[in-house]
Amino acid sequence: MAGSWVDAILAAGAVPASYVPDASAGRTDLDEFTGADLVEDAELRTRSVADARPLSPGAVGFLDGIEQWRVVGYGGVTPIVRGYVAAAVRRRGPDRRLCTTSEQSRELAVTRLASLAAPVRRALETCGVDVVEFAAEEAGQPARAIEAARRELERARLALERALAERCLAQLGPDEWLVVDGVLSDSVALSAHPRAVGVIKSHGAQYFEGAELERALTLPAGHRTSVFEPRSRGARRAIYSWYLRFWPWEGNDLLYGLVRVEARAHADTLARASAMSAWLLRERSPLSTPDARWDRLLYPIHDVETYLRSRAPNDLLSHHASRLPRTGS
Amino acid sequence: MIQTRDPEPVGRVVATELKPATPHQFHFWTANETTIGIGAIVRVAEPGKQPGKEEGERVVYGVVTDGLAYSDLATPLHDVVGAEGDPAKAAESPTIRQEIRLWTAAVLRQHPEEPLQPVPLGAVYVATDADVAQALRMDAYVAGTQPTGIPVGLYTAAGLEAPVYLDADFLLGPEAAHLNISGVSGLATKTSAVEFLLASIFQHFPAHKGRIAALCFNVKGPDLCFLDRPGALDDADRRRYERLGITPQPFERVRYYAPFKADGVNLNTLRTHPDLVGDVEPLVWGLAEVLDFAEVLLNRDDIDAKADAFIDFLSDRVLNKEFDDGFGGSHRVQSFADLDGLFRAIFDGLELSGRSDMWRTHHIATIRKVRNRLSNISTRCKGLVTDDGPSHDLPWGRFEDRTVYVVDVANVDPLGQDLVFARAVSKLREHLERRDLGVDAVVVFVDELNKYAPGDGPETYVRKMLLDISERGRYLGLVLFGAEQFRSQVHRRVVGNAGTTLFGRMDADELATPGYHVLSPAVKIKLATLPIGELMLRHPHFTQPIFVRFPRPAVLRGRDGVERFPPGADLPFEEAVVRQLVRLDRRIRPNQVKDLIAERRPDDVRRALAAVRRTRPDDALAYFRRMLGARVAPAAAPAREAVPPLNPISEEPY
Numbered sequence: 001m002a003g004s005w006v007d008a009i010l011a012a013g014a015v016p017a018s019y020v021p022d023a024s025a026g027r028t029d030l031d032e033f034t035g036a037d038l039v040e041d042a043e044l045r046t047r048s049v050a051d052a053r054p055l056s057p058g059a060v061g062f063l064d065g066i067e068q069w070r071v072v073g074y075g076g077v078t079p080i081v082r083g084y085v086a087a088a089v090r091r092r093g094p095d096r097r098l099c100t101t102s103e104q105s106r107e108l109a110v111t112r113l114a115s116l117a118a119p120v121r122r123a124l125e126t127c128g129v130d131v132v133e134f135a136a137e138e139a140g141q142p143a144r145a146i147e148a149a150r151r152e153l154e155r156a157r158l159a160l161e162r163a164l165a166e167r168c169l170a171q172l173g174p175d176e177w178l179v180v181d182g183v184l185s186d187s188v189a190l191s192a193h194p195r196a197v198g199v200i201k202s203h204g205a206q207y208f209e210g211a212e213l214e215r216a217l218t219l220p221a222g223h224r225t226s227v228f229e230p231r232s233r234g235a236r237r238a239i240y241s242w243y244l245r246f247w248p249w250e251g252n253d254l255l256y257g258l259v260r261v262e263a264r265a266h267a268d269t270l271a272r273a274s275a276m277s278a279w280l281l282r283e284r285s286p287l288s289t290p291d292a293r294w295d296r297l298l299y300p301i302h303d304v305e306t307y308l309r310s311r312a313p314n315d316l317l318s319h320h321a322s323r324l325p326r327t328g329s
Numbered sequence: 330m331i332q333t334r335d336p337e338p339v340g341r342v343v344a345t346e347l348k349p350a351t352p353h354q355f356h357f358w359t360a361n362e363t364t365i366g367i368g369a370i371v372r373v374a375e376p377g378k379q380p381g382k383e384e385g386e387r388v389v390y391g392v393v394t395d396g397l398a399y400s401d402l403a404t405p406l407h408d409v410v411g412a413e414g415d416p417a418k419a420a421e422s423p424t425i426r427q428e429i430r431l432w433t434a435a436v437l438r439q440h441p442e443e444p445l446q447p448v449p450l451g452a453v454y455v456a457t458d459a460d461v462a463q464a465l466r467m468d469a470y471v472a473g474t475q476p477t478g479i480p481v482g483l484y485t486a487a488g489l490e491a492p493v494y495l496d497a498d499f500l501l502g503p504e505a506a507h508l509n510i511s512g513v514s515g516l517a518t519k520t521s522a523v524e525f526l527l528a529s530i531f532q533h534f535p536a537h538k539g540r541i542a543a544l545c546f547n548v549k550g551p552d553l554c555f556l557d558r559p560g561a562l563d564d565a566d567r568r569r570y571e572r573l574g575i576t577p578q579p580f581e582r583v584r585y586y587a588p589f590k591a592d593g594v595n596l597n598t599l600r601t602h603p604d605l606v607g608d609v610e611p612l613v614w615g616l617a618e619v620l621d622f623a624e625v626l627l628n629r630d631d632i633d634a635k636a637d638a639f640i641d642f643l644s645d646r647v648l649n650k651e652f653d654d655g656f657g658g659s660h661r662v663q664s665f666a667d668l669d670g671l672f673r674a675i676f677d678g679l680e681l682s683g684r685s686d687m688w689r690t691h692h693i694a695t696i697r698k699v700r701n702r703l704s705n706i707s708t709r710c711k712g713l714v715t716d717d718g719p720s721h722d723l724p725w726g727r728f729e730d731r732t733v734y735v736v737d738v739a740n741v742d743p744l745g746q747d748l749v750f751a752r753a754v755s756k757l758r759e760h761l762e763r764r765d766l767g768v769d770a771v772v773v774f775v776d777e778l779n780k781y782a783p784g785d786g787p788e789t790y791v792r793k794m795l796l797d798i799s800e801r802g803r804y805l806g807l808v809l810f811g812a813e814q815f816r817s818q819v820h821r822r823v824v825g826n827a828g829t830t831l832f833g834r835m836d837a838d839e840l841a842t843p844g845y846h847v848l849s850p851a852v853k854i855k856l857a858t859l860p861i862g863e864l865m866l867r868h869p870h871f872t873q874p875i876f877v878r879f880p881r882p883a884v885l886r887g888r889d890g891v892e893r894f895p896p897g898a899d900l901p902f903e904e905a906v907v908r909q910l911v912r913l914d915r916r917i918r919p920n921q922v923k924d925l926i927a928e929r930r931p932d933d934v935r936r937a938l939a940a941v942r943r944t945r946p947d948d949a950l951a952y953f954r955r956m957l958g959a960r961v962a963p964a965a966a967p968a969r970e971a972v973p974p975l976n977p978i979s980e981e982p983y
Contacts, residue, residue: 096425285411285422289403299424306401306427 005109005127006072006082012123014073014080014116036207039240040227040270044212048223049244052274054282057195058175061089061101061168062300065161065181066308067153068316075116077142080124081149083108083132084316085157086308087164089178090300098303101171104164105311108132108156110149112139132156162187169193181301184239184262185230191237191264197276198239198262201296203255205230207241221248221257224277227270238265244277246284247295257295339363339487340432340453342373352436355391355448359430364487367851368865368876369393370456370464371434375449387441389448390456390464391434392873395851400426433849435873437464461491466870470496479533480573481526481866482877492573493877495829497535499869501770505828506803509778510864511816512833518861519812519833520552523774524882526810529575530772531731539769540730544723544757546750547737548776551599555890556733557583557608559883566880577883582732586612586723588713588741588749593935594905597712598737599887602894607912612736613939614713615720616665618752619706620644623699625744625751625790635695642691643699647671654678655689665707665714672700710745713738715935721943725756728767747791750781754794754807761805770806773798778813782823792820799826817842832856832865832874848874902931906938913941914949925954933957 010016038044065087073080086105090098108130113121115136124131138148165180166189172178177195184190184198207230208216216225225243232238239262247257261280263269269276280298288294288302340359344350355373359365373389402408412419439445440463454460461484462468471478471494478494499505508526510519527543534541547553559579562570570577587598587609595601596609623640643662646652652660652671656678660671675688675696686693707714723734736753738746754773760766775781775795782795798809799822811827813819817839824830835856839845845853852874856865863878885893900908906926907919926934937956946952 092424096423098424098427282421282423285413285418286402286424286426287407287411289407299422299426303424303427 005124005129008123008127009073009075009080009120012117012119014075014120014123017071017073017079033206033209035231036228036241037231038226038228040242040273043226044208044215044228045226046215046219046223047226047274048220049274049277049281050222052278054278055177055272055275056279057177059091059093059173059177060300061091061172061176061178062098062298062304063087063089063161063165063168063178063180064301064304064308065157065164066305066312067157068309068312069110069150069153070316071146073120074142075111075120077145078112078115078139079142079145079149080116080120081110081146081153082316083110083149083153083156084312085153085160086312087157087161088304088308089164089168090304090307091176092300098300100307102164102168103308103311104160105308106130106156106160107313108153110134110152112136112145115139158182158186162190165190165196169196179298179300181298181304184264185237188237191239191262194264194266194268196264197280199280199298199301200260200262201293203258203260207231216243217254217258218249219243219245219258221245222281224261224273227273229265239263240265240269240273242273242277244280246281252295255296259296336454336457338452339365339455340371342448342450342453343431344447344450350448350450352439352445352447354433354435355389356431356433357453359432359453361428361430363430364455365393365430365432366486367393367396367855369486370437370461370484370875372454372456372460372464373448374451374454376451387439387446387449389439390437390460391448392437392464392875393432394435394873395433395849397431397433398428399431400428402426437872438466455487456489456491458489458491461489461493465493465875467494469870470494470498475535475537477535477538479526480529480575481868482864482879483569483572484875485878486876490569490572493866493875495868496870497530497533497538499828501530501534501538501541501772501808502803502806504803505869507799507809507811507827508829508831509816509819509824509827510810510812510831510833511814511819511835511839512859513836514814516834516859516861518864519831520776521862521882521886522831522833522864522879523810523812524553524556524884525879527733527772527774528578528580528882528884529573531580532575534731540767541770541772542728542730542732542734542768543772543774544734544736544753545774546746546753546776547735547739548746549739551739551887551891552776553735553774554585554598554600554737554887555605555885555894556580556735558885558890558894560881560885560889562881562883569878569880570883573880577880579884580733582729583608584724584732584734585609585737586735587737588612588710588745590899591711592899592902592905593712593715593931594902594909594938595899597740599739599891599896600737600894601896603897605894606897609737611721611942612713612723612749613715613721614748614752615715616663616668616703617648618720618722619703619714619748620648622748622751622755622790623703625748635692636699639691639695639699642689643668656682665703669700669704672696706744706748709742710748713741713745713749715939721939723753723756724767725760726765726767728760728771730768747781747789750775751790751794754798758798758802758805758807761807768806770808772808772810774810774812776812778811778819778823779815782811782820784818784820795823796820799823803828815839817844828869830867832859833863834859834861902934906934909938910941910949910953913945917950921950922953925950925957929957 067085069081069083071079072082084107088103089101091101092098109124110132112133132152134148134152138144166187168178169189180198182198183200184196190196223245227240227242230241241260241262244259244261245257249256283298286299288297288299291297291302340357342350342355342357348356370392375387408419477497479497479500480492481495482493484491484493510522512519545553557579562577567577585600585608587596589611590597598609600609647662649663654660654674656674658674662668662671679688738749757771782792798807802809816824837857840853840857863876865874866877867874903923907922910917910922937953940956941949941953
């Protein structure tokens with residue numbers, strides 16, 4: 001269908017374009033300081049998890065999502081973006097192999113309909129593609145419009161992931177856990193579930209300052225911080241969280257090998273924080289190379305991404321062909 | 330042509346710029362747990378079409394020639410890092426990496442065959458019986474009004490056991506012919522494969538192609554000595570025989586031939602158990618038989634026009650004729666003894682006359698050389714070559730349909746083996762050319778081609794003859810089944826002319842020789858580890874080598890045979906003569922024979938015995954007595970005359 005609606009808007013007068021922006025740079029809505037309340041210790045401490053007995057669930061589902069997009073045309077200076085979002089849960093059982101248990105995808109066009117010429121708008125509206133609009137104030141400048149389109153796409157992905165996660169939670173067995181790539185606190189169901197874990201690789205949001213921040217970000221490998229509760233922002237739910245270092249950061253970067261774990265705000269989480277950390281530490285192997293984020297990316301999550309990318313429409317990827325202007329003939 | 334079915338695909342063809350699908354090769358992946366392996370035959374259906382349900386769909390058959398497995402591990406170092414340098418930890422990773430089983434297959438057949446196109450990127454299915462027949466183009470000769478299929482074994486892969494047939498027109502002529510089998514000793518089951526295939530040929534050789542027989546040279550141990558005795562088969566063998574449509578039974582008609590030992594009465598074979606030795610016919614040749622193939626006896630240094638000319642002279646002018654030696658003597662040469670008498674007369678005559686070194690244009694050195702070679706064969710092959718008796722030969726002109734003729738030369742001197750081989754094959758060729766052998770085609774089984782037709786070394790009569798069979802035999806119905814350990818060391822034209830080739834377990838060094846470069850490393854490793862009973866097969870109809878499994882031959886194996894029928898001990902001369910006569914006529918009393926031969930010269934007894942054997946009279950004893958003749962008192966040895974030296978070098982007394 002993708003080809004058909006793109007052809008339709010081009011036929012309707014949109015100027016063809018081919019621009020694939022950089023890959024996802026992480027969530028854009030968490031880039032701020034919010035603060036946190038410690039729940040395990042009076043002040044943020046570092047704790048070794050070397051002696052902790054790792055949690056060993058009978059089965060684990062791993063959830064992740066992808067978004068791919070391409071500017072496929074311009075109506076005037078308003079970009080028309082073709083986007084694709086997908087999410088999947090891959091389950092690992094006793095055989096240690098991953099297999100897909102559920103997945104969902106969605107293709108959408110992101111633009112501002114009112115800024116398009118009538119024929120292009122009609123073409124978009126009649127060809128059956130989901131159209132998501134960004135705000136009118138973003139449509140004036142192409143750069144802002146593209147950024148707005150990206151945010152809309154991200155929202156669509158997060159929604160897809162959340163829906164899939166909630167559906168998966170409903171089917172989770174008694175000895176089965178769900179590991180989510182990202183925060184849990186966006187979803188009521190996820191943040192309240194006893195066997196859901198969020199692993200956050202990007203650290204746009206900061207919860208500490210001063211010595212505690214330094215302690216958190218210079219955490220030695222194989223250690224975790226005290227459990228804390230990030231202060232709520234907006235509609236976010238109460239959640240327990242802690243930092244965990246997979247690999248030694250010295251010689252690399254402060255954030256190298258550093259993840260933040262989220263789990264239900266419950267006394268059980270407090271009791272199992274070290275066991276869960278030891279389990280996640282075991283998940284460092286196998287390495288998720290060649291992904292550049294391998295120091296923080298769990299292999300099963302990497303596997304879900306690989307799976308989703310292999311099923312995404314291949315015409316959304318950037319072309320190897322030259323972008324030089326075409327010659328007259 | 331295409332069957333209706335609803336199979337599950339086991340793989341999918343993939344193609345990249347670096348690994349594209351071509352008209353001759355393609356790549357496909359399967360699940361990690363799969364029945365596919367090296368040598369498996371698969372079927373590719375064009376994508377987007379229901380397999381087997383639409384006409385005109387492109388179907389490609391291929392055979393798996395290579396396999397790859399790899400994971401998403403970027404470099405081995407990452408595995409070390411992930412396991413923190415501890416191999417035990419690597420096995421404890423909570424998740425197993427994604428792996429792939431990627432297979433390479435060579436195209437066996439495409440349908441439709443034109444236009445020839447790259448293999449479609451479709452689903453891959455395990456081949457069925459019908460697919461195997463299609464893939465190997467067996468449909469062209471197994472079915473029809475005059476089928477020519479000869480079962481050679483079962484294709485066994487992916488849980489399937491499908492019969493594989495050779496085309497008789499390409500195995501036994503006239504389109505192509507000859508079979509070559511190679512492999513390491515003991516593990517390649519070369520002899521067993523030939524025994525099984527001969528049984529298959531005898532049961533499936535098409536009636537419209539006429540009559541067929543086999544001549545097998547037993548050149549080592551008791552290999553072929555018990556072809557008429559049933560061997561042990563298990564249920565799996567019987568099931569395979571049933572699948573192939575072959576009755577598991579020993580050969581119904583086997584004729585054994587073996588020369589005598591030096592004593593001229595005990596047979597030189599391992600089939601001498603009292604229950605079996607009665608079936609063994611002696612193979613005895615006289616001067617006439619040997620002289621026809623005297624070239625066999627000459628080594629490279631001997632080959633010259635003079636020796637040839639003298640041998641021709643003996644054959645044309647002397648043998649079986651009244652001949653004047655030029656010194657006043659008359660000779661009728663019928664045996665080695667007669668010939669030696671002539672030689673002695675010539676030497677004595679020349680020495681006494683002192684007139685020259687030449688006798689009838691032949692130099693005395695040439696005469697001495699030929700005498701030396703001829704007397705050498707009668708000495709080294711005593712028992713095969715009779716000094717002065719009648720010959721007993723294969724039944725030229727009376728070969729019977731579906732009969733195996735085994736000539737046991739395992740214990741014969743190599744020179745004698747060459748002679749037997751050369752003469753037997755030459756006679757076959759003569760009779761087949763004249764169409765009076767008794768059968769229309771003969772399979773000649775020769776083991777140890779490394780010895781008889783080496784790729785290098787001196788040109789021998791035997792090798793020339795093997796080359797001749799290889800190149801011309803298919804027109805005559807003379808089919809060579811050759812076996813050897815090292816194919817690379819057999820003459821190229823001998824192996825090159827074999828239309829059908831079988832490979833058993835191969836030696837790794839042999840596989841490293843240039844002749845095997847067309848095989849993938851995976852196929853080579855499979856060849857180097859082939860289990861007993863499995864062979865790789867090449868046949869003109871098959872575009873790629875195929876692996877087949879054959880059941881054990883339904884005959885008693887050689888070493889089992891000598892355990893069940895231990896060879897009898899050599900009998901004393903008298904007892905051996907008695908046994909041979911009693912076998913011909915059961916009314917004969919041993920004492921009658923012993924009385925007759927007491928104090929008789931053994932040569933006279935042997936000659937009389939040979940005459941009885943050849944004539945097979947109703948009253949064997951009476952005939953034997955007549956052949957022995959009256960008892961004659963030994964003549965006194967003549968006084969030896971002094972012989973002057975031949976051509977004194979000098980007149981000087983010193």
